[in-house]
Amino acid sequence: MAVVDWIIVIAFIGALVGVGFWFSRSNRNIRDYFLAGKSMPGWLVALAATGTSVSAGTFVGSPELGFNTNLTYLMLCIGAVFGGLLVARFFLPRLYNAGTITIYGFIGDRFGEGSKRWTSGMFLLGQLFTSGSRLFIAAIAVSVILYGSIHFQFLMYSIIILGVISTLYTMAGGIKGRLYIDALQILLVVGTGLVALVLVYLSLTPDLTFGQIWDSLVHGQVKIAGQWTPGNKLQVVDASWRFDVPYNLIGALLAATVFKVAQFSTDQEFVQRQLTCRDVRKAGSSLVASQVISLPIVLVFLSIGLLLFVKYSQTDPAAFAQYQGDARDLFPQYICRCIPAGLRGLMMVGLLAAALSSFNSAINSMASSFTADLYLPIRRQRGRAVETDSEQMASSKKMTVFMGLALTGFAIFTAVLQSMSGMNLVDFATGVMCFSYAGMLGVFLVALFTRRGNARSVVAALIAGLLVAFFLMTAKSLFGLNLTLAWPWWTPIGGAVSFLICLSGKPVSGACRYRRNKREE
Secondary structure (H helix, E strand, C coil): CCHHHHHHHHHHHHHHHHHHHHHHHHCCCHHHHHHHHHCECHHHHHHHHHHHHCCHHHHHHHHHHHHHCCCCCHHHHHHHHHHHHHHHHHHHHHHHCCCCCCHHHHHHHHHCHHHHHHHHHHHHHHHHHHHHHHHHHHHHHHHHHHHCCCCHHHHHHHHHHHHHHHHHHHHHHHHHHHHHHHHHHHHHHHHHHHHHHHHHHHHHCCCCCHHHHHHHHHCEEEEECCEEEEECCCCCCCCCCCCCCCCCHHHHHHHHHHHHHHHHHHCHHHHHHHHCECCHHHHHHHHHHHHHHHHHHHHHHHHHHHHHHHHHHHHCHHHHHHHHHCCCCHHHHHHHHHCCCCHHHHHHHHHHHHHHHHHHHHHHHHHHHHHHHHHHHHHHHCCCCCCCHHHHHHHHHHHHHHHHHHHHHHHHHHHHHHHHHCCCHHHHHHHCCHHHHHHHHHHHHHHHHCCCCCHHHHHHHHHHHHHHHHHHHHCCCCCCCCCCCCHHHHHHHHHHHHHHHHHCCCCCCHHHHHHHHHHHC
């Protein structure tokens, strides 16, 4: 990159760290640090939540998906809106009014301290996979910019750089600083995406008319099961009744909706933002609004991939053949080679904004869950309680640093896992979420809408959901079974099994639950 590009990037990173330390002054206790005193306006939470949904997987993975396939991924965004509406109506009011720092505190109130710890632990395990994969995806672009290659060694360096930067300003500011930073970052992502889309289109117009570009997409090619076949790259709705295709109509309206219900109701990373709102109505509206806003943003980055397909297929056969084999670094390479100086720095800032907004939210949510649900209760149980606000704040910041380091290390592992899986970046980043969502969905459904279940059935349900999702993902590769089920279906199936197992537990009476909780404390 040119000197002006580095100036822009360094100024952006400096601003993030400065904002983080600025807001650190307003954190008086652990509830301020993790919930912002439930004082944040709905519009700010909606923008920040959009930043979590639109991660590096969108900035880097959606152009890859547009190049390889078509626009049917937008159906998943429709499912996200439906899922958000269901959660806002039926789930959020109970979770918001529970009055706990994390949503897993609600599980503890319902089934006991041990259940809270198991559920929080399952969330932490799922986040290691999920956010580790997001950081790895972001590192692909950083590696191209810094080293011109996505060799594994360079990917590791890039992962460490991103992890350290994000951990630093997340530790300083708590969730209040992160919400303001995330709102700014999503505006940067949108702006850079639109600029990139216009630049790619203008690069085509000297040689191709709009009609020729349209015709190239309608009569284009799509990659199915690793093979390129003729197909309409502008197709949005796939009405086929296939369960091995992730983005068809039935998958979006049923499987993806259930997946998003699980994400928006059991994942502390997402729900934590809603818990910072001033009231539950604003919490619900901010959730739905964030998913509506995400849809056109995803369309912008998918369209970048579509136009790059036309560009390379019509004007650069050698590059086209290269990206047909592996398009993970398609958009980063275009930024590095074709975007002029100054604008290139702006593109890099947009990438960093997409990457860091999702990664720092994971760090904060994991730290809040680990601190409130595991670390502080265990210390109290052992007679070493952390009582004062200053001591709890210090512990929270230490846990934030610890989670940042853990996620950075796990991102290196997910880089290896994605290469072995053969999945595209978007499907991999979302598919790994199912490991924790399947079990937690069943547990939360029982906790919220029935009077049944106990600590043992919670643990059994969490483990069963994880195993079902893992089996569905690896049935063919590990067990040789001819079972190819698209990833959106893993959570509904695993969640149904988990629900039935958790529901089978007989409820514990109030007196028994009181004695059991006292023993656990």
